[in-house]
Amino acid sequence: MTPRPHPPTKSIPSTSPDPRAAEPAAALAAVGEPKGAARKGVHAALRPDPQAGDGRYPVAWLHIRAPYGATPTATSTCLCGRDRRAFGARHVLALIADHADHRDRCPLRASQEGRTAA
Numbered sequence: 001m002t003p004r005p006h007p008p009t010k011s012i013p014s015t016s017p018d019p020r021a022a023e024p025a026a027a028l029a030a031v032g033e034p035k036g037a038a039r040k041g042v043h044a045a046l047r048p049d050p051q052a053g054d055g056r057y058p059v060a061w062l063h064i065r066a067p068y069g070a071t072p073t074a075t076s077t078c079l080c081g082r083d084r085r086a087f088g089a090r091h092v093l094a095l096i097a098d099h100a101d102h103r104d105r106c107p108l109r110a111s112q113e114g115r116t117a118a
Contacts, residue, residue, distance in 0.1 A: 059108050062099045064092065080108050 059079050066072035074092040076084045076099040086095035103109060 060099070060103060060106060062096065064096070066092075076102070078102065078106060078108070080106055082106075 060082075061075075061077050063075045063077075064072065065074070071087055072089055072092045074086045074095045076082065076086075076095055082102060084095060084098070086092045
């Protein structure tokens with residue numbers, strides 16, 4: 001089999017016609033590994049969860065959007081099922097007052113406060 005001629009501008013490396021098996025790589029020496037690394041990892045696994053909360057969680061949300069030069073909007077949602085929206089400055093201000101009033105009347109918040117007081 002004759003090799004194909006290559007254009008003079010290309011520099012393609014030549015390959016040998018004899019197939020050979022690849023030589024295995026030399027094993028790396030384990031030098032400088034920290035001693036007791038697994039033992040140190042166990043201490044971190046036994047620590048208490050730093051994300052653990054104090055039992056409180058959000059019940060109601062008030063989201064207000066007032067982009068410059070655009071109509072302000074607001075959304076009031078609660079886990080009790082309340083979901084209200086308002087568009088326009090006057091309606092948004094009314095929803096903010098209604099949301100504050102709902103925080104005092106919400107059955108989910110009332111049951112939580114009663115539990116801690118008893």
